[in-house]
Amino acid sequence: xxxxxxxxxxxxxxxxxxxxxxxxxxxxxxxxxxxxxxxxxxxxxxxxxxxxxxxxxxxxxxxxxxxxxxxxxxxxxxxxxxxxxxxxxxxxxxxxxxxxxxxxxxxxxxxxxxxxxxxxxxxxxxxxxxxxxxxxxxxxxxxxxxxxxxxxxxxxxxxxxx
Numbered sequence: 589x590x591x592x593x594x595x596x597x598x599x600x601x602x603x604x605x606x607x608x609x610x611x612x613x614x615x616x617x618x619x620x621x622x623x624x625x626x627x628x629x630x631x632x633x634x635x636x637x638x639x640x641x642x643x644x645x646x647x648x649x650x651x652x653x654x655x656x657x658x659x660x661x662x663x664x665x666x667x668x669x670x671x672x673x674x675x676x677x678x679x680x681x682x683x684x685x686x687x688x689x690x691x692x693x694x695x696x697x698x699x700x701x702x703x704x705x706x707x708x709x710x711x712x713x714x715x716x717x718x719x720x721x722x723x724x725x726x727x728x729x730x731x732x733x734x735x736x737x738x739x740x741x742x743x744x745x746x747x748x749x750x
Contacts, residue, residue: 607666609667609670610664610670611678613660613667615678621689624689627650628693628695630646632695
Protein backbone atom coordinates (compact mmCIF):
# COMPACT_ATOMS: atom_id res chain seq x y z
CA UNK A 589 0.00 0.00 0.00
CA UNK A 590 1.43 3.39 -0.98
CA UNK A 591 1.83 5.92 1.81
CA UNK A 592 1.44 9.62 1.15
CA UNK A 593 3.75 12.18 2.79
CA UNK A 594 2.32 14.07 5.77
CA UNK A 595 0.34 17.21 5.01
CA UNK A 596 2.46 20.28 4.39
CA UNK A 597 5.49 18.29 3.15
CA UNK A 598 6.15 17.98 -0.56
CA UNK A 599 5.98 14.56 -2.13
CA UNK A 600 9.28 12.96 -3.11
CA UNK A 601 10.40 13.56 -6.70
CA UNK A 602 9.30 10.97 -9.22
CA UNK A 603 11.89 8.53 -10.42
CA UNK A 604 12.50 8.06 -14.14
CA UNK A 605 10.86 4.60 -13.98
CA UNK A 606 7.55 6.19 -12.89
CA UNK A 607 7.42 8.74 -15.70
CA UNK A 608 6.22 7.24 -18.99
CA UNK A 609 8.17 8.12 -22.11
CA UNK A 610 6.87 10.69 -24.57
CA UNK A 611 6.24 7.90 -27.09
CA UNK A 612 4.20 5.94 -24.54
CA UNK A 613 2.19 9.04 -23.68
CA UNK A 614 1.54 9.88 -27.34
CA UNK A 615 0.34 6.34 -28.02
CA UNK A 616 -1.84 6.47 -24.89
CA UNK A 617 -3.33 9.83 -25.89
CA UNK A 618 -4.03 8.52 -29.39
CA UNK A 619 -5.80 5.47 -27.95
CA UNK A 620 -7.84 7.57 -25.53
CA UNK A 621 -8.77 9.97 -28.35
CA UNK A 622 -9.92 7.03 -30.49
CA UNK A 623 -12.04 5.61 -27.67
CA UNK A 624 -13.52 9.04 -26.90
CA UNK A 625 -14.36 9.50 -30.58
CA UNK A 626 -16.14 6.15 -30.76
CA UNK A 627 -18.03 6.82 -27.54
CA UNK A 628 -19.15 10.28 -28.66
CA UNK A 629 -20.24 8.86 -32.02
CA UNK A 630 -22.44 6.35 -30.17
CA UNK A 631 -23.79 9.07 -27.87
CA UNK A 632 -24.62 11.32 -30.82
CA UNK A 633 -26.44 8.48 -32.58
CA UNK A 634 -28.43 7.66 -29.43
CA UNK A 635 -29.35 11.33 -28.99
CA UNK A 636 -30.55 11.58 -32.58
CA UNK A 637 -32.73 8.49 -32.18
CA UNK A 638 -34.10 9.61 -28.81
CA UNK A 639 -32.74 6.67 -26.81
CA UNK A 640 -31.73 8.76 -23.80
CA UNK A 641 -31.86 5.99 -21.13
CA UNK A 642 -28.87 4.31 -22.80
CA UNK A 643 -26.85 7.53 -22.74
CA UNK A 644 -26.30 7.64 -18.97
CA UNK A 645 -23.73 4.83 -18.98
CA UNK A 646 -21.97 6.41 -21.95
CA UNK A 647 -21.73 9.77 -20.19
CA UNK A 648 -20.05 8.18 -17.17
CA UNK A 649 -17.54 6.39 -19.40
CA UNK A 650 -17.00 9.61 -21.39
CA UNK A 651 -16.19 11.53 -18.20
CA UNK A 652 -13.67 8.87 -17.14
CA UNK A 653 -11.99 8.85 -20.55
CA UNK A 654 -11.88 12.65 -20.63
CA UNK A 655 -10.15 12.73 -17.22
CA UNK A 656 -7.58 10.16 -18.36
CA UNK A 657 -7.05 12.07 -21.61
CA UNK A 658 -6.46 15.36 -19.76
CA UNK A 659 -4.09 13.63 -17.34
CA UNK A 660 -2.01 12.17 -20.17
CA UNK A 661 -1.77 15.58 -21.85
CA UNK A 662 -0.57 17.10 -18.58
CA UNK A 663 2.12 14.43 -18.36
CA UNK A 664 3.16 14.98 -21.97
CA UNK A 665 3.51 18.73 -21.40
CA UNK A 666 6.25 18.00 -18.86
CA UNK A 667 8.15 16.09 -21.58
CA UNK A 668 7.84 18.76 -24.26
CA UNK A 669 11.48 18.43 -25.32
CA UNK A 670 11.13 14.65 -25.80
CA UNK A 671 7.98 15.18 -27.87
CA UNK A 672 9.94 17.06 -30.53
CA UNK A 673 12.13 14.00 -31.10
CA UNK A 674 9.29 11.58 -31.85
CA UNK A 675 9.05 9.71 -35.13
CA UNK A 676 7.17 11.78 -37.74
CA UNK A 677 4.69 8.98 -38.46
CA UNK A 678 3.74 8.75 -34.76
CA UNK A 679 3.23 12.52 -34.52
CA UNK A 680 1.15 12.46 -37.72
CA UNK A 681 -1.00 9.60 -36.43
CA UNK A 682 -1.65 11.59 -33.25
CA UNK A 683 -2.53 14.70 -35.27
CA UNK A 684 -5.02 12.71 -37.38
CA UNK A 685 -6.61 11.14 -34.30
CA UNK A 686 -6.93 14.54 -32.61
CA UNK A 687 -8.50 16.01 -35.76
CA UNK A 688 -11.06 13.20 -35.78
CA UNK A 689 -11.76 13.72 -32.07
CA UNK A 690 -12.29 17.46 -32.61
CA UNK A 691 -14.74 16.77 -35.47
CA UNK A 692 -16.69 14.18 -33.47
CA UNK A 693 -16.73 16.39 -30.36
CA UNK A 694 -18.12 19.30 -32.38
CA UNK A 695 -20.92 17.13 -33.80
CA UNK A 696 -21.64 15.71 -30.34
CA UNK A 697 -21.86 19.18 -28.80
CA UNK A 698 -24.13 20.38 -31.62
CA UNK A 699 -26.47 17.42 -31.08
CA UNK A 700 -26.48 17.89 -27.30
CA UNK A 701 -27.44 21.55 -27.75
CA UNK A 702 -30.19 20.62 -30.22
CA UNK A 703 -31.65 18.08 -27.78
CA UNK A 704 -31.41 20.59 -24.90
CA UNK A 705 -33.26 23.25 -26.92
CA UNK A 706 -35.95 20.74 -27.89
CA UNK A 707 -36.37 19.64 -24.28
CA UNK A 708 -36.62 23.27 -23.16
CA UNK A 709 -39.31 23.94 -25.79
CA UNK A 710 -41.34 20.90 -24.72
CA UNK A 711 -41.04 21.84 -21.05
CA UNK A 712 -42.10 25.40 -21.88
CA UNK A 713 -45.15 24.13 -23.76
CA UNK A 714 -46.11 21.87 -20.86
CA UNK A 715 -45.65 24.64 -18.30
CA UNK A 716 -47.73 27.04 -20.40
CA UNK A 717 -50.48 24.44 -20.82
CA UNK A 718 -50.59 23.92 -17.05
CA UNK A 719 -50.78 27.70 -16.49
CA UNK A 720 -53.53 28.03 -19.09
CA UNK A 721 -55.48 25.16 -17.59
CA UNK A 722 -55.26 26.62 -14.10
CA UNK A 723 -56.55 29.99 -15.20
CA UNK A 724 -59.39 28.39 -17.19
CA UNK A 725 -60.57 26.17 -14.34
CA UNK A 726 -64.13 26.81 -13.24
CA UNK A 727 -64.65 26.66 -9.52
CA UNK A 728 -67.40 25.02 -7.55
CA UNK A 729 -68.92 28.16 -6.13
CA UNK A 730 -72.36 29.67 -6.69
CA UNK A 731 -71.16 31.95 -9.45
CA UNK A 732 -68.55 29.44 -10.83
CA UNK A 733 -65.58 31.73 -10.21
CA UNK A 734 -62.16 30.12 -10.45
CA UNK A 735 -60.44 29.52 -7.12
CA UNK A 736 -58.09 32.25 -5.93
CA UNK A 737 -54.44 31.54 -6.67
CA UNK A 738 -51.32 33.53 -6.16
CA UNK A 739 -50.14 34.83 -9.52
CA UNK A 740 -46.98 33.18 -10.87
CA UNK A 741 -47.17 30.01 -8.80
CA UNK A 742 -46.79 26.76 -10.63
CA UNK A 743 -46.69 23.29 -9.11
CA UNK A 744 -44.45 21.36 -11.48
CA UNK A 745 -41.08 19.69 -10.83
CA UNK A 746 -38.84 19.21 -13.85
CA UNK A 747 -35.97 16.73 -14.15
CA UNK A 748 -33.58 17.82 -16.93
CA UNK A 749 -31.11 14.95 -16.68
CA UNK A 750 -30.72 12.51 -19.54
